[in-house]
Amino acid sequence: xxxxxxxxxxxxxxxxxxxxxxxxxxxxxxxxxxxxxxxxxxxxxxxxxxxxxxxxxxxxxxxxxxxxxxxxxxxxxxxxxxxxxxxxxxxxxxxxxxxxxxxxxxxxxxxxxxxxxxxxxxxxxxxxxxxxxxxxxxxxxxxxxxxxxxxxxxxxxxxxxxxxxxxxxxxxxxxxxxxxxxxxxxxxxxxxxxxxxxxxxxxxxxxxxxxxxxxxxxxxxxxxxxxxxxxxxxxxxxxxxxxxxxxxxxxxxxxxxxxxxxxxxxxxxxxxxxxxxxxxxxxxxxxxxxxxxxxxxxxxxxxxxxxxxxxxxxxxxxxxxxxxxxxxxxxxxxxxxxxxxxxxxxxxxxxxxxxxxxxxxxxxxxxxxxxxxxxxxxxxxxxxxxxxxxxxxxxxxxxxxxxxxxxxx
Numbered sequence: 001x002x003x004x005x006x007x008x009x010x011x012x013x014x015x016x017x018x019x020x021x022x023x024x025x026x027x028x029x030x031x032x033x034x035x036x037x038x039x040x041x042x043x044x045x046x047x048x049x050x051x052x053x054x055x056x057x058x059x060x061x062x063x064x065x066x067x068x069x070x071x072x073x074x075x076x077x078x079x080x081x082x083x084x085x086x087x088x089x090x091x092x093x094x095x096x097x098x099x100x101x102x103x104x105x106x107x108x109x110x111x112x113x114x115x116x117x118x119x120x121x122x123x124x125x126x127x128x129x130x131x132x133x134x135x136x137x138x139x140x141x142x143x144x145x146x147x148x149x150x151x152x153x154x155x156x157x158x159x160x161x162x163x164x165x166x167x168x169x170x171x172x173x174x175x176x177x178x179x180x181x182x183x184x185x186x187x188x189x190x191x192x193x194x195x196x197x198x199x200x201x202x203x204x205x206x207x208x209x210x211x212x213x214x215x216x217x218x219x220x221x222x223x224x225x226x227x228x229x230x231x232x233x234x235x236x237x238x239x240x241x242x243x244x245x246x247x248x249x250x251x252x253x254x255x256x257x258x259x260x261x262x263x264x265x266x267x268x269x270x271x272x273x274x275x276x277x278x279x280x281x282x283x284x285x286x287x288x289x290x291x292x293x294x295x296x297x298x299x300x301x302x303x304x305x306x307x308x309x310x311x312x313x314x315x316x317x318x319x320x321x322x323x324x325x326x327x328x329x330x331x332x333x334x335x336x337x338x339x340x341x342x343x344x345x346x347x348x349x350x351x352x353x354x355x356x357x358x359x360x361x362x363x364x365x366x367x368x369x370x371x372x373x374x375x376x377x378x379x380x381x382x383x384x385x386x387x388x389x390x391x392x393x394x395x396x397x398x399x400x401x402x403x404x405x406x407x408x409x
Contacts, residue, residue: 029056029059029060029063029191029192030189030190030191031052031053031056031189031190031191032052032187032188032189033047033049033052033053033100033187033188033189034046034047034049034187034188035185035187035188037182037185038092038185040092040095040096040098040099041099042099042100042103053103053104053107056190057104057107057108060108060111060112060192061111064111065111068113069110069111069112069113070113070114071113072111072112072113072192072193073112073114073116073192074101074104074108074112074116074191074192075115075117075118075190075191075192075193076097076104076116076117076118076188076189076190076191077097077118077120077188077190077191078093078094078096078100078118078120078188079093079096079119079120079121079123079126079184079188080092080093080096080121080122080123080185081122081123081127081181081184081185082122082123082124082127082158082160082161082181082184083122083157083161083181083185084157084161085154085155085156085157086121086122086154086158087154087155089121089122090119090122090216093119093120093121094117094119094212096188097117097118097119097188097212098117098212100188100190101115101117104190112192117212117213118213118215119212119213119214119215120215121214121216122158122216123184124146124158126184127176127180127181127184128143128146130180131143131146131180136175138168138172138175140346141172141346142164142167142172142176144345145160145163145164145167146160148160164176226297227300227301227347228258228296228297228300228301229301230252230253230256230301231253231261231300231301231302231408231409232250232251232252232253232408233250233251233252233350233407233408234248234249234406234407234409235248235249235250235251235350235352235404235405235406235407236248236249237249237265237267237402238404239402239403240267240269243280244269244271244280245267245268245269245280245282246267246268247265247266247267247268248265248266248267249263250263250264251263251264251290251302251406253301258292258296258297258299258301259292259296260289260290260291260292261290261292261301261302261306262287262288262290263288263290263308263310264285264286264288265284265285265286265287265288265312266285266286267282267284268282268283268284270282270283279317279318279319279325280318281315281316281317281318282315282317283315283316284312284313284314284332285312285313286310286311286312286332287310287312288308288310288311288336289308289309289310290306290308291306291307291308292306293305293306293307300342300347302340302342302350302408303340303341303342303347303350304339304340305337305338305339306337306338306339306340306354307335307336307337308335308336309334309336310332310333310334310336310356310358310400311331311332311333311334312331312332312334312400313329313330313331314329314330314332315327315328315329316329316330319367324366324367324368324369325366325367325368326364326365326366326367327364327365327367328362328363328365329363330360330361330362330363331361331362332358332359332360332399332400333358333359333360334356334358334359334400335356335357335358336354336355336356337354337356338352338353338354338355338402339352339353339354340353340404342408347408348408348409349405349406349407349408350404350406350407350408351403351404351405351406352402352403352404352406353404354400354401354402354404355398355400355401356398356399356400356401357398357399358396358397358399359394359395359396359399360393360394360396360399361393361394361395362392362393362394362395363390363391363392364390364391365387365389365390366387366388366389367387367388368386368388369386
């Protein structure tokens with residue numbers, strides 16, 4: 001047993017000793033410099049560039065001066081802020097990379113055997129990462145824009161820039177311009193690594209010239225987070241507007257499970273036209289309790305398939321050409337199934353479609369106008385309908401159909 005422990009300790013020290021050279025080979029030293037806005041040449045008197053480059057070169061000489069130049073790879077990263085045409089940003093990034101390479105080659109004097117310049121062009125990815133880490137009130141809207149890269153001409157401004165200019169009447173762009181874009185406009189970096197051979201790039205690249213690689217930052221992907229927060233929505237049934245019936249619905253989520261909501265509805269067409277020859281007078285008030293189906297962690301609040309039960313009550317008065325009319329009161333007891341979908345930049349809009357099956361008992365009063373009375377009838381009531389009978393009707397079937405548009409608060 002003691003021999004086994006000794007053997008394990010010897011093996012452990014052997015592994016550690018073998019890893020030490022690999023760790024030294026993977027050592028990386030980084031230089032950060034800044035360019036003046038719109039400029040490509042290195043200004044040694046700007047932003048401590050001279051001191052930073054001196055410190056970087058001295059560090060390289062001290063730690064890597066004994067190595068074979070073929071074992072050293074110096075990679076320079078350059079780019080520009082995401083403003084203006086993509087082609088101009090690509091050219092500016094290339095010129096900045098070449099400027100930094102010339103300065104380092106002069107100072108290192110043959111110490112490094114391999115150079116490469118990674119030109120990132122317009123740094124949309126860096127802007128995305130900076131906003132993603134922030135707590136800005138407009139963070140969500142900006143990430144949605146940055147996460148969708150539209151097709152654009154290399155000599156035209158990116159569509160994303162145009163959309164950012166429009167946010168909050170330009171206020172968001174002014175804040176981006178003052179606090180986020182300056183560092184993207186002017187930063188560059190160089191990394192020296194001890195390697196056995198030059199770094200090889202597996203991603204698709206465009207080689208601009210020898211040792212210069214145009215490697216634009218990948219388009220960031222942003223999926224709007226699922227909102228499980230309580231929601232309040234105001235909606236209207238578009239189908240009822242087709243029969244001149246103004247209506248409003250208010251839906252509110254219940255609890256913190258994302259499974260329940262309650263909806264109230266009122267519609268009240270109260271019209272007469274053609275000198276009171278026609279009337280559409282209707283008052284309906286209803287309430288519905290909904291249960292939301294499926295895995296609620298994969299759906300926004302009040303989004304997806306739902307079933308529900310409801311109760312409505314109302315009054316109606318219909319008249320047609322002064323010849324016949326119906327009045328009455330009713331109840332509507334129903335079960336509903338439907339699908340509601342939230343959409344928009346902040347998922348603040350919704351559409352809802354549903355069908356309800358139920359039972360409607362109604363007590364009616366039936367009226368006829370004088371134009372329908374037999375010829376020779378003594379009394380004429382040209383402007384009134386006369387009562388004929390009272391009764392009950394019972395309706396079973398589709399009692400409620402909706403195609404709703406709404407806004408979520």
